[in-house]
Amino acid sequence: MGTGPRATVRDRLLATADRLFYAEGVHAVGIDRILAEAGVAKASLYAHFGGKDALVEAYLEGRSADWRAHVEAELPGRADDPVDRVLAVFDLLGEWFAAPGYRGCPFINVAAEYAVEGAVAAVLGRHRTWVRALFEGLLEEAGHAAPQAAARHLVMLYDGAMVAAHLDGDPTAARDAREAARTLLTRERVDAR
Numbered sequence: 001m002g003t004g005p006r007a008t009v010r011d012r013l014l015a016t017a018d019r020l021f022y023a024e025g026v027h028a029v030g031i032d033r034i035l036a037e038a039g040v041a042k043a044s045l046y047a048h049f050g051g052k053d054a055l056v057e058a059y060l061e062g063r064s065a066d067w068r069a070h071v072e073a074e075l076p077g078r079a080d081d082p083v084d085r086v087l088a089v090f091d092l093l094g095e096w097f098a099a100p101g102y103r104g105c106p107f108i109n110v111a112a113e114y115a116v117e118g119a120v121a122a123v124l125g126r127h128r129t130w131v132r133a134l135f136e137g138l139l140e141e142a143g144h145a146a147p148q149a150a151a152r153h154l155v156m157l158y159d160g161a162m163v164a165a166h167l168d169g170d171p172t173a174a175r176d177a178r179e180a181a182r183t184l185l186t187r188e189r190v191d192a193r
Helices: 009-024 033-039 042-048 050-078 082-098 106-113 120-142 147-167 173-191
Strands: none
Touching: 009 033, 009 042, 009 173, 033 042, 033 050, 033 147, 042 050, 042 106, 042 173, 050 106, 050 120, 082 147, 082 173, 106 147, 120 147, 147 173
16 A cells, blocks of 8 residues: 555555544544545545545555554564464564554544444454454464453453553553463463363
8 A cells, every 4th residue: 555656546545544544533534635635536535435434444454454464474483382472462562552653553543433333343343353363263272271261351451552552652551461461371371270
């Protein structure tokens, strides 16, 4: 997704919307501003997306695909043990939190300010399902006795770390969530004996 001279109209619209929506929020950014900054006519927006809701949906789909690809590419090289890969997810969050321009989770942000229904709700749901499945799959691979329950707990730590990093301006929230996850998984291993 680019904004250079060779980028397609669709790519320019989406890159501009992505940058603005993430930095300022969906409601704060009007279509006219996206069109002006992308250098695109209004008819092109409607031809490619049909309106702002579909542009928001495409923004979230892109964010989800990028994060999934990043996590799936990074985790295997971070650790061999599935439990250590669970903890490495929090390391990836910490790297994101420390990056310039971190402004929280785009999915939580949209859910907080947008009428979450229809296609946008479906994108949010698919992303949340992927996050739970990521943790659950790693826990199943590790032979965890209750991977679904533990995955739900890990998702709460994951979400909480993103919110704390954003609202408190504290990139160490990922480290704290990682330690809480380690404690949870260690306790559950002991309880299972």
